[in-house]
Amino acid sequence: MNLASKPSALERATRSDAQRLGRPLTGWRLKLYTVIFEADTPAGRTFDLLLISLILASVTVVMLDSVAGYRQRWGPVFDALEWAFTVLFTLEYIARLSCVMRPLRYARSIFGIIDLLAILPTYLSLLVPGLHALIDVRVLRLLRLFRVLKLGAYVEEYGMLGRALLASRRKILVFLSFVLLVMVVMGTLMYVVEGPANGFHSIPVSVYWAITTMTTVGFGDITPKTELGRFIASAMMLLGWGTLAVPTGIVSAEFTALRVRREPTTRTCPACLSVGHEPSARFCRDCGARLPRYFTDTEA
Structure with a gap:
């Protein structure tokens, strides 16, 4: 042999x-x-x-x-x-x-x-x-x-954002439920104050107006005509700024808690084609395959 x-x-x-x-x-x-x-x-x-x-x-x-x-x-x-x-x-x-x-x-x-x-x-x-x-x-x-x-090199950051949203889902759900309750109450109040004569024909229509006002969209198809109605609308517009900021703060807090420092690269796993592996990584974080040597500008 x-x-x-x-x-x-x-x-x-x-x-x-x-x-x-x-x-x-x-x-x-x-x-x-x-x-x-x-x-x-x-x-x-x-x-x-x-x-x-x-x-x-x-x-x-x-x-x-x-x-x-x-x-x-x-x-x-x-x-x-x-x-x-x-x-x-x-x-x-x-x-x-x-x-x-x-x-x-x-x-x-x-x-x-x-x-x-x-x-x-x-x-x-x-x-x-x-x-x-x-x-x-x-x-x-x-x-x-x-x-x-x-952008695939930041897949870890995308994963962190997803985990932050998942971790804060209960808080966001409670917040959205509270906002929905406020919309129903304010819409009903505007229906009573303005009435069908000023375009608030029903409570669902009034709730629709409350949602567009609270989110600061304001299509303008329905507008209050009375002084009391305009005062309520002004208060809802100001409240809308804070309302939009609350979910952002919740997710930001969770994201900060999960954040870790990683050096993004374009290093690709030839087995599953996932990208973003660290230069010192030896195995793919997604499929576990051994990664080949990572080349830099000085070695190219």
């Missing part, structure tokens, strides 16, 4: 990680993967800025194309630009699939579906003219800014 032909323990571990994580280890796929998914390098930031510009330009074309005057004058130009954007986004989608070792996992992810929906309507409108109305789905490209701008 030729012992030299046997892979070492390190080689076996490296192959095992590659198969499990789906991240390319060498070659052009690794370079492309680092630029697209872990854009903490100059090349990655340049790619992101270029992609942001293309997305904003594409959405601008979609919006201008919906204006009848612009469409009549610049229709052929808009069509040519749209196809150019679609081809570029198609190439980018193919590049994302080709640089990961598990393309189906990315294709089934949220951003993979968004990428597909951003280019699919253009091709469908060509094959099936009756589906041209779906062309406005291209505005979904804006959702890709959340990934390109690396």
